[in-house]
Amino acid sequence: MNRLLLHDLRNGGYIFYTRHGEATIGRDSNLDFRNCFTQRNLSEKGRWQAIYYGEILRYLGIPIKYPISASPFCRTIETAQLAVGTGNVQVDPFWIEVNRLSGNLSSEERQRILNRLQSVLELKPEAGKNNIVIAHSFPEGAGLGRIRNMETIIIKPRGVGNGYEVIDQLSLSDLSKLGESFNTLP
Template sequence: MEKDLLKLLKEGGLILYARHGTATVGVDQAKGLFQSCQYQRNLSEQGRHEAIYYGQMLRYWQIPILAPIIASPFCRTIETALLAFPNVQVQIDHFLFEIFMLGGNLSNVQQNTILMAFQSMLEMKPPEGINRVMIGHSFPENVGLGDISNMGTVVVKPKGLGQGYEVLGKLTLEDLAKLDSI
């Protein structure tokens, strides 16, 4: 992992793709009714604490964050964003639902279409001196950004549209707490 990751995060220009906090056990039954939280897996108490801690750690390390925070339309991702960044606007991006769908039974064509669109998102550089935060879902193993722990973050350096991106590191919530020693 990059030795100066904290320095790079403070300089900005990166994308922090984070998975939501720990959710309740069960299966999502929303079928597109994202405002119906009772049909979804939601944040557990532990997940709420993780989300709050995540935001506290980013503020503690003085990592500049771009508003709005981008979140998947699920209640657990929106709540994660609101708890982590209580004074920052949250913008729902329905495309991040597609990431969630990668865990389903998709054809190779469907999967590749989603991954190519996601790559384009990760290639777009945020404004200089600030980082973009996306709160979404884990990926299936060896797909996209791979498996991400609850409230884990993949730190991505965009190279510009059509130029690709580089994964600088994958941080667990515990890693984030000790960034200065990584």
């Protein structure tokens, strides 16, 4: 990421779509969103990643609109809470729909979800702020594509009906490297 982008991010107007931290191995079984024992949860590394993500955003002076949005899965909620604090997270059931893109859906259902995702990503954040979403990766060719653990896609919304632009895809390491040039920014 270049210094100009960091300057722009510090002025707000972007969406940070971030995949949750590293989760335990396995599968969600008999999924119950009220019971974390039925889900894959954050590993110790995933917890560290989430805390570090929040520290980086604060250090870089990235203005955030609170509450941030998280998928109802325990691993996404915990990632969000560790990054920005428990009281700064709002669970949004829509991100379950987006997670369903990885499943076997009819073409109509897939298109309905993708259309709604498009409209969400077109919404401009509050002036001077950035929106943050903590959710999941996408299957190849759907949504924003494959995203690794704690990777962030920076999106510039163009407004309702005008689309959005993917500006960059940054790993946690990429974000941390911004700190190296932080003190030289205007």
